[in-house]
Amino acid sequence: MKLLSEDLLKEYGFTEKPHVANRVIIKVMTRDNFDIVIREDGIYYTNLGIDYPLRDTAALRKLYKENKNMDLKPLNPGIISE
Secondary structure, three states: OOEOOHHHHHHOOOEEEOOOOOOOEEEEEEEOOEEEEEEOOEEEEEEOOEEEEOOEHHHHHHHHHHHHOOOOOOOOOOOOOO
16 A cells, blocks of 8 residues: 555556646546546545545545446556555
């Protein structure tokens, strides 16, 4: 289990999504219409106005599976060791 970062999200296949800039959101990363928001104070999944903080890969994979009904796997599994 690793702490989330932008580089780790990229290894899982997330790409930067263009968004309307606002002073709180730094970047939005997306994969299969599943958006992760990177802010100054952490990494979040936002749904219906509620921010769910994501600290590590286990939380990301669990939330992804709940939303997409499929496992989230890295693009190159040899790079990431859980």
